[in-house]
Amino acid sequence: MRAVRGQAAMAALAVCGVMALTACQNGDDPAAPDAKPTAAAPAPPTATATAAVPAPSKSGAAPEPPATTATPAGKNPPAPAPPPAPTCGADHRMPVSPDTIAVQRYTPEGGMTTLIVQHGTYGCPGRFEPSGPWTYLPIAEKAKITATAPVLGPSTVTGKPISTSELTGWLDTHPDKGLPFRYHLNAEGVIDTLDEIYVK
CATH class of the missing domain: 1.20.5 (Single alpha-helices involved in coiled-coils or other helix-helix interfaces)
Incomplete structure (x- = not known):
């Protein structure tokens, strides 16, 4: 059994x-040495292309600075235009000057040298402007007189003494020029001082 x-x-x-x-x-038997390997699962494909990054919106970007005009090398920027000159007219004139006359001519009548002059005003450019009627002012033979250009030539800008006869001699050849002079009258109403005002 x-x-x-x-x-x-x-x-x-x-x-x-x-x-x-x-x-x-x-x-x-999966542990046997002769066991065939099982097929592996396929690996997921690797991305080769990088996704494009969208450009930032201009609405959120900082504002660009305004374009400036470059000055060419070696050139200075243009200078600003000068202000317009004031308009001269009767409203800008000063009152009649009490000590300035425009000498036009002279006359020796009556045995005494008499200047034929016009009074006037200083306009806004600073020049003496004769106006009104011509009048007569006697001048002493030994009056203190100074003259500049054009009586003493175009280059004389500083007053230099001249005699009454030298002044009347210039007026003989240059009548009606209306050169401005400052004058002073003595107690008798005769010019004893006469100084030419230099005008460019």
Whole structure:
């Protein structure tokens, strides 16, 4: 009886061994050295292109500075225009000058040298402007007189003394020039001082 049981056990062991061997040859054992590797899952594709970064909106950007006009090298910027000159007219004239006359001519009548003159005003440019009627003012023979250009030539700008005869001699050849002079009258109403005002 025991012998029959032993044979049955041996037979069962033999069947198990055959089954195990068959399984190994078919590749069912994943640990066997002859097992074929299973197919690996495909790797996800790698992105080769970089996504374009959108440019920042101009609405959020800082405002650009205004363009400036460059001055060419070696040239200075244009100078500002000068202010317009004031308009001269009667409203800008000063009152009649009490000590300035425009000498036009002279006359020796009555035995005394008399200058024919006009009074006037200083206009807004600063020049003496004769106006009104011609009048007569006697001048002393020894009056203190100084003259500049044009009586003493175009280059004389500083007053130099001249005599009454030298003045009347110039008036003979240059009548009606209306040169401005400052004058002073003595107690008798005769010119004793006469100084020419230089005019460019």
